[in-house]
Amino acid sequence: MNAMPPRIGAQDCGPAAPLRQRGQHEVFCGLTSIIWLHRKVQDAFFLIVGSRTCAHLMQSAAGVMIFAEPRFGTAIIEERDLAGMADLHEELDRVVARLLSRRPDIRMLVLVGSCPSEVIKLDLGKAAERLARLHAPATRVLHFSGSGIETTFTQGEDNFLAALVRELPAADAKAPPSLMVAGALPDVVEDQFRRIFDALGIGPVAFLPSRASSGLPAVGAATRVLLAQPYLGEAARALEARGATVLAAPFPLGEEGTTAWLRAAADAFGVAPGRFDAITRAGRRRAREAVGRRRAELEGRRVFLFPDSQLEPSIARFLAREAGAEIVEIGSPYLHRQHLAGEFALLPPGIPFSEGQDVDRQLDRCRAARPDLAVCGMGLANPLEAEGIATKWSIELVFTPVQGYEQAGDLAELFVRPLARRAVLKLGA
Amino acid sequence: MQLTVWTYEGPPHVGAMRIAASMRGLHYVLHAPQGDTYADLLFTMIERRDTRPPVTYTTFKAQDLGADTAEIFKIACRDAVERFQPEAIIVGASCTAELIQDDPAGLAAALALPIPVIPLELPSYSKKENWGAAETFYRLVRAFAPAPQRPAPRVVRPAGERSCNILGPTSLGFRHRDDIEEVRRMIEGLGVAVNLVAPLGASPSDLARLPEADFNVVLYPEIAGTAADWLKRNHGQAFVTIPPIGVRATAEFLAAVAGLAGVVPPAPPATLRMPWYSRSIDSTYLTGKRVFIFGDATHAVAAARVAADELGFVVCGLGTYSREFAREVRAAAVRYGVEPLISDDHLAVEDAIVAAQPELILGTQMERHVAKRLRIPCAVISAPVHVQDFPARYSPQMGHEGANVLFDSWVHPLMMGLEEHLLGMFRDDFEFNDTAAPSHLGHAAPAASETEEQTLVVLERPVAWTGEAEKELKKIPFFVRGKARRNTERFAAERGLQTITIETLYDAKAHFSR
Numbered sequence: 001m002n003a004m005p006p007r008i009g010a011q012d013c014g015p016a017a018p019l020r021q022r023g024q025h026e027v028f029c030g031l032t033s034i035i036w037l038h039r040k041v042q043d044a045f046f047l048i049v050g051s052r053t054c055a056h057l058m059q060s061a062a063g064v065m066i067f068a069e070p071r072f073g074t075a076i077i078e079e080r081d082l083a084g085m086a087d088l089h090e091e092l093d094r095v096v097a098r099l100l101s102r103r104p105d106i107r108m109l110v111l112v113g114s115c116p117s118e119v120i121k122l123d124l125g126k127a128a129e130r131l132a133r134l135h136a137p138a139t140r141v142l143h144f145s146g147s148g149i150e151t152t153f154t155q156g157e158d159n160f161l162a163a164l165v166r167e168l169p170a171a172d173a174k175a176p177p178s179l180m181v182a183g184a185l186p187d188v189v190e191d192q193f194r195r196i197f198d199a200l201g202i203g204p205v206a207f208l209p210s211r212a213s214s215g216l217p218a219v220g221a222a223t224r225v226l227l228a229q230p231y232l233g234e235a236a237r238a239l240e241a242r243g244a245t246v247l248a249a250p251f252p253l254g255e256e257g258t259t260a261w262l263r264a265a266a267d268a269f270g271v272a273p274g275r276f277d278a279i280t281r282a283g284r285r286r287a288r289e290a291v292g293r294r295r296a297e298l299e300g301r302r303v304f305l306f307p308d309s310q311l312e313p314s315i316a317r318f319l320a321r322e323a324g325a326e327i328v329e330i331g332s333p334y335l336h337r338q339h340l341a342g343e344f345a346l347l348p349p350g351i352p353f354s355e356g357q358d359v360d361r362q363l364d365r366c367r368a369a370r371p372d373l374a375v376c377g378m379g380l381a382n383p384l385e386a387e388g389i390a391t392k393w394s395i396e397l398v399f400t401p402v403q404g405y406e407q408a409g410d411l412a413e414l415f416v417r418p419l420a421r422r423a424v425l426k427l428g429a
Numbered sequence: 430m431q432l433t434v435w436t437y438e439g440p441p442h443v444g445a446m447r448i449a450a451s452m453r454g455l456h457y458v459l460h461a462p463q464g465d466t467y468a469d470l471l472f473t474m475i476e477r478r479d480t481r482p483p484v485t486y487t488t489f490k491a492q493d494l495g496a497d498t499a500e501i502f503k504i505a506c507r508d509a510v511e512r513f514q515p516e517a518i519i520v521g522a523s524c525t526a527e528l529i530q531d532d533p534a535g536l537a538a539a540l541a542l543p544i545p546v547i548p549l550e551l552p553s554y555s556k557k558e559n560w561g562a563a564e565t566f567y568r569l570v571r572a573f574a575p576a577p578q579r580p581a582p583r584v585v586r587p588a589g590e591r592s593c594n595i596l597g598p599t600s601l602g603f604r605h606r607d608d609i610e611e612v613r614r615m616i617e618g619l620g621v622a623v624n625l626v627a628p629l630g631a632s633p634s635d636l637a638r639l640p641e642a643d644f645n646v647v648l649y650p651e652i653a654g655t656a657a658d659w660l661k662r663n664h665g666q667a668f669v670t671i672p673p674i675g676v677r678a679t680a681e682f683l684a685a686v687a688g689l690a691g692v693v694p695p696a697p698p699a700t701l702r703m704p705w706y707s708r709s710i711d712s713t714y715l716t717g718k719r720v721f722i723f724g725d726a727t728h729a730v731a732a733a734r735v736a737a738d739e740l741g742f743v744v745c746g747l748g749t750y751s752r753e754f755a756r757e758v759r760a761a762a763v764r765y766g767v768e769p770l771i772s773d774d775h776l777a778v779e780d781a782i783v784a785a786q787p788e789l790i791l792g793t794q795m796e797r798h799v800a801k802r803l804r805i806p807c808a809v810i811s812a813p814v815h816v817q818d819f820p821a822r823y824s825p826q827m828g829h830e831g832a833n834v835l836f837d838s839w840v841h842p843l844m845m846g847l848e849e850h851l852l853g854m855f856r857d858d859f860e861f862n863d864t865a866a867p868s869h870l871g872h873a874a875p876a877a878s879e880t881e882e883q884t885l886v887v888l889e890r891p892v893a894w895t896g897e898a899e900k901e902l903k904k905i906p907f908f909v910r911g912k913a914r915r916n917t918e919r920f921a922a923e924r925g926l927q928t929i930t931i932e933t934l935y936d937a938k939a940h941f942s943r
Contacts, residue, residue: 148464
């Protein structure tokens with residue numbers, strides 16, 4: 001295995017036959033999605049029921065303790081809990097009571113399962129029901145699993161949204177069609193999309209998650225769902241179970257993705273093509289211009305994507321089609337075929353695709369390919385830089401507003417910056 | 430169950446990773462789910478290393494639990510040895526793998542690998558990072574410098590020919606990288622050879638040379654204390670544990686090392702600016718500044734001594750999260766007449782800081798945040814670390830240069846002496862106040878500090894200020910205004926006053942003035 005990496009033939013890969021190698025994965029677990037969820041849902045508190053490792057992960061991954069007191073925390077399981085000296089449920093009730101007395105502003109408490117709580121089969125569903133009764137009506141209590149044995153990075157958000165969907169009120173059977181956008185989007189992006197939907201005459205429109213836990217939209221047979229993120233398999237399933245229809249579309253990254261995504265909604269709501277073109281024309285132009293200004297720096301650049309957020313196919317599509325980059329390999333921790341069908345239809349054929357990871361062998365392939373840019377997680381970035389390969393931290397793609405027309409240029413700029421930096425530095429070898 | 434937002438220490442397997450990442454030729458095979466790979470970024474991002482830490486995780490998933498996670502461990506072990514070709518491996522489990530009880534030690538032993546395998550038992554649910562690091566280092570020392578079959582009394586080399594080992598510096602330690610350079614130079618300056626520095630920079634085979642030294646120097650007892658004890662009992666090596674932090678402690682450290690080496694301790698070097706800086710007239714304003722200290726035991730106790738004896742501060746709080754060293758911290762607290770705080774609950778630390786009302790905080794990254802919220806100056810003196818604790822410049826905490834660094838880094842967050850007076854004298858000057866833009870920015874910069882204060886002062890305001898009192902408060906220099914406001918409000922609240930007048934403001938000032 002230390003020999004040259006196996007050559008991946010075009011015919012072997014792509015979405016039809018992705019490369020799967022079982023080895024060390026280098027990804028965050030689903031708990032880390034709390035880092036953006038707790039900023040998005042402003043009256044919620046996310047309480048991880050886990051180990052010291054979980055608490056340490058959160059502060060290390062969040063970097064760095066950027067918030068003096070964030071709306072997340074960990075109830076650390078200790079030896080006496082495992083030895084049966086303490087009743088775990090009683091302990092959890094005590095911790096939650098202390099937390100809520102400290103933070104009476106919390107309207108929604110989310111219990112988050114972790115690897116240890118899953119392995120010892122701690123029933124958080126039962127705990128959530130009990131705590132909901134105890135603290136109703138002031139605080140709603142939900143639960144989901146962000147454990148690393150079940151979820152990677154963004155899948156935590158997926159599980160959270162699925163849990164939220166179960167809380168949504170049922171829509172009136174005679175309710176007119178409505179649109180729900182599922183997937184956490186930065187507020188500024190949400191507002192932009194809302195203005196476009198308004199102009200198109202599509203509505204009512206709800207965003208999930210909403211900024212306050214009190215704003216839970218109704219769901220029912222007339223609900224049409226646009227997924228704002230490709231990793232929402234569970235949430236989509238839960239919405240369909242509530243009668244909603246998920247609209248198939250590529251994801252709103254870049255001019256092309258945004259247009260296709262908006263068009264899926266426009267078609268579902270019977271917006272005339274002329275009107276759609278008129279409403280989106282200015283945004284499309286601005287997006288093309290903004291990306292165009294970056295295109296020279298990205299054109300022909302060879303990009304290697306390590307698996308991280310499941311956004312990788314959408315990013316690769318944007319880089320290949322709008323920025324003119326050459327994609328060396330697309331890695332994704334997991335591939336949701338149905339949701340990504342629209343993306344793969346647009347991707348140039350024959351790009352090697354890997355699902356899951358053996359990080360050492362993937363690094364071998366990356367080194368052999370010598371890409372101009374590697375998109376990767378934080379554990380790999382500095383070592384690759386030290387080997388002379390420019391990197392883009394994938395975590396920024398999750399934290400930065402990149403969706404929609406007005407952010408298309410910013411998205412391109414994220415990839416330009418590491419390359420531009422190399423060009424400006426005059427430090428010798 | 431313990432409620433926490435931030436933790437001072439990671440789990441014990443992170444301590445083991447720190448040892449593995451400190452050494453050459455050692456690899457750690459860790460049975461752990463995929464989320465635990467976050468620990469890599471401690472090294473690549475926080476420490477800004479240019480290589481991945483030498484750790485292979487099995488990254489098992491839920492679907493593997495029903496199948497064979499033990500087999501996954503064996504494959505990972507074999508692959509890691511083949512790919513990285515280490516001299517030795519350490520094997521162990523993280524918190525989740527501990528629950529599934531796969532026995533990494535037994536599994537690795539069954540593989541009959543061509544290299545030494547050192548198993549680690551690190552109980553995740555009762556122990557923490559520093560303990561894990563100490564235990565790992567101790568296991569490695571035992572394995573590679575085994576106790577002699579027939580213990581013989583140590584033959585001490587003649588005075589002037591003795592050598593020592595320096596034990597304790599690790600990857601991710603607070604300024605260990607620079608401390609070790611400074612301490613090594615000082616020891617060699619005494620004419621004492623440094624036989625080995627470990628774990629930082631040592632390989633497993635280097636550890637076999639540990640017994641060749643005449644004595645050991647333990648810089649960080651949290652990490653090397655256990656191993657040094659064992660080396661003393663089994664190889665007869667005496668050890669020095671005085672951390673050379675500050676002028677006085679450095680002198681004592683050098684005297685102790687010189688004593689064991691049989692040489693004469695040197696006079697302090699000319700590059701030592703610290704005692705003079707502390708005596709200089711500009712330092713007068715440091716007198717009696719109230720300082721709250723919290724960190725690992727080694728740094729906290731040493732900081733208290735430097736603060737009190739070498740900078741003339743008043744220690745108004747002292748504590749540690751290192752429960753293993755609670756005794757030492759309690760003993761030090763007695764010296765300063767403060768209640769020791771032994772806790773790893775950062776909320777309790779925050780409460781203690783609010784109660785103590787210090788003018789300076791010497792703490793960890795957590796206290797830095799508390800300080801920011803309370804608008805109190807702060808310097809970081811201890812792990813847990815952040816990327817900014819790995820400065821590009823040489824910045825030791827230990828030895829002579831370390832004492833200089835301490836002076837700078839603890840005093841700079843405070844307003845400088847002459848500056849403090851000038852700000853008081855010229856506070857009504859039209860271009861010299863907190864709402865005026867810095868002169869070099871012309872008239873373009875926004876005056877945002879008043880709104881900033883509004884949002885940053887987090888204490889409740891149960892009492893109202895009269896317009897006049899509010900105006901008078903604004904005459905107080907902005908860098909102490911937040912404190913004056915808090916003190917006055919506390920004063921008013923304690924006396925049940927509804928309104929704060931100018932009188933109240935000055936009553937409170939008189940009450941709190943020391």
